[in-house]
Amino acid sequence: MENQNKLYYLSLKGNRQGPFTFLQLQNMYITPKTMVWVAGESGWRMAGQLEELRPLFYTEVHYDQSFIPVKTWLVEAILVTLFCCLPFGIIAIVYSIKAQSMNTQRRRSYAQRYSYAAKNWILGGFFTGLVLGLLTFGFYYLFGVFLLAGVFS
Amino acid sequence: MSNKRKILILGFVLLLFVLVLVYYNYNPANNKYFPKCIFLSLTGYKCPGCGSQRAIYELLHFNLVGAFKVNMFLVCSIPLVVLLIVAEFLRKKRPQFYMQVNSLKFIIGYFLCVIVWWILRNILGV
Numbered sequence: 151m152e153n154q155n156k157l158y159y160l161s162l163k164g165n166r167q168g169p170f171t172f173l174q175l176q177n178m179y180i181t182p183k184t185m186v187w188v189a190g191e192s193g194w195r196m197a198g199q200l201e202e203l204r205p206l207f208y209t210e211v212h213y214d215q216s217f218i219p220v221k222t223w224l225v226e227a228i229l230v231t232l233f234c235c236l237p238f239g240i241i242a243i244v245y246s247i248k249a250q251s252m253n254t255q256r257r258r259s260y261a262q263r264y265s266y267a268a269k270n271w272i273l274g275g276f277f278t279g280l281v282l283g284l285l286t287f288g289f290y291y292l293f294g295v296f297l298l299a300g301v302f303s
Numbered sequence: 304m305s306n307k308r309k310i311l312i313l314g315f316v317l318l319l320f321v322l323v324l325v326y327y328n329y330n331p332a333n334n335k336y337f338p339k340c341i342f343l344s345l346t347g348y349k350c351p352g353c354g355s356q357r358a359i360y361e362l363l364h365f366n367l368v369g370a371f372k373v374n375m376f377l378v379c380s381i382p383l384v385v386l387l388i389v390a391e392f393l394r395k396k397r398p399q400f401y402m403q404v405n406s407l408k409f410i411i412g413y414f415l416c417v418i419v420w421w422i423l424r425n426i427l428g429v
Contacts, residue, residue, distance in 0.1 A: 181406075207399070219394060219401050224410060225387040231417060232352040232377050235340040240351075243414050250405045283338030290336055 156202070161185035161194060175206060179254050182207050219253040220261035222246040223268040230275040238275030242268045327363045331356040332373075351376060351421045375429070376420045383413065 158175060159168035162184070169189055170178070180186075182198025197203045224246040231239030245268035252261035331337040342350040354374035361369035362378075370378050390397075390404035423429070 179402075181403075218398050219405070221391070221394065222405055224405060225384060225391055228380060228384060228387070228413075232355050232374075232380065235342045235350045235352055237342070237350075240414075240417060243410075243417065247407070247410050247414060250410060251407055253402065253405070254407060279341070282341045286338045287336060 157189040158203075159187040159189065161187070172202070175203070179256070180206060217256055217258075220249055220258060220265045222249045222253070222261075223265060223272055224250070226272045227268055230272050230279070234275045234279030236275050236279060238271050238278065242271035242275065245271060323363065326356065326359045330360050332360070348425050349421075351417050351424075353424075376417070376424075 157169035157171065159166055160170065160178075160180065161167075166187075168187075180197055180203075182196060184197045185194045186197045186200060186203065187194045188200070198207065223242065227239055227242035227246050229239075230236075230242060245264045249261045249264035249268060252258075252264060329337075337356055340350055340353050342348070343353055352374070355377050357373040358370040358377045361367075361373065367378065386404055390401045394401045
């Protein structure tokens with residue numbers, strides 16, 4: 151491949167890093183918006199504008215296959231927030247974000263820890279919501295029974 | 304797929320079916336048997352999810368405006384939730400896609416939206 155001899159510099163959080171070869175870039179977390187400077191060429195460009203870097207974003211072939219992101223439980227956290235009326239869901243979203251933050255840094259064991267915390271808050275919120283919901287239902291049911299008993303007594 | 308997983312999925316589908324039936328046929332807005340928001344009853348303040356049951360009722364009747372009136376945040380969240388679910392199913396096959404959908408800026412933005420929505424709806428009364 152022609153881009154194998156090229157060297158790339160990245161601008162990550164305002165710091166210039168590199169040089170990296172194309173092979174090294176495959177194992178880094180860069181997005182189409184990451185600023186890239188190709189050694190020997192003029193000026194910084196967004197990675198998405200460089201034809202030779204497209205494989206990094208749009209196909210799996212060059213992607214670091216060894217890294218599978220840890221489940222963040224974000225969907226579940228959002229659903230618990232919207233349907234269970236308790237702040238538990240919001241705490242779960244915070245842990246989901248932490249898990250994802252570790253995912254982007256490829257720190258799987260930390261991500262796993264936060265993912266587990268998110269899961270627990272979700273389960274807590276879900277079952278508390280469920281039980282309290284059923285209790286309100288049960289309350290009305292009992293209330294109805296008492297009302298009927300009152301009517302017939 | 305393990306048996307436990309199959310039973311879980313079956314149970315989930317059944318539950319969903321029952322819920323759809325209930326929320327299609329009964330309007331939570333004028334039916335006291337639906338569970339009330341615990342947070343609202345305890346504190347007197349609305350939670351981010353208040354109105355979700357009514358919103359689901361309206362959505363099942365394709366009344367987007369009605370759903371928007373009771374909980375606009377839920378309606379706005381639907382595309383995101385769908386996208387996240389798709390990404391979730393493809394997590395192992397398409398890790399890159401998962402990472403893009405769960406991009407940090409995006410999900411932190413969503414989290415801030417939840418908080419802002421929570422505060423604003425109690426100030427504005429929506």
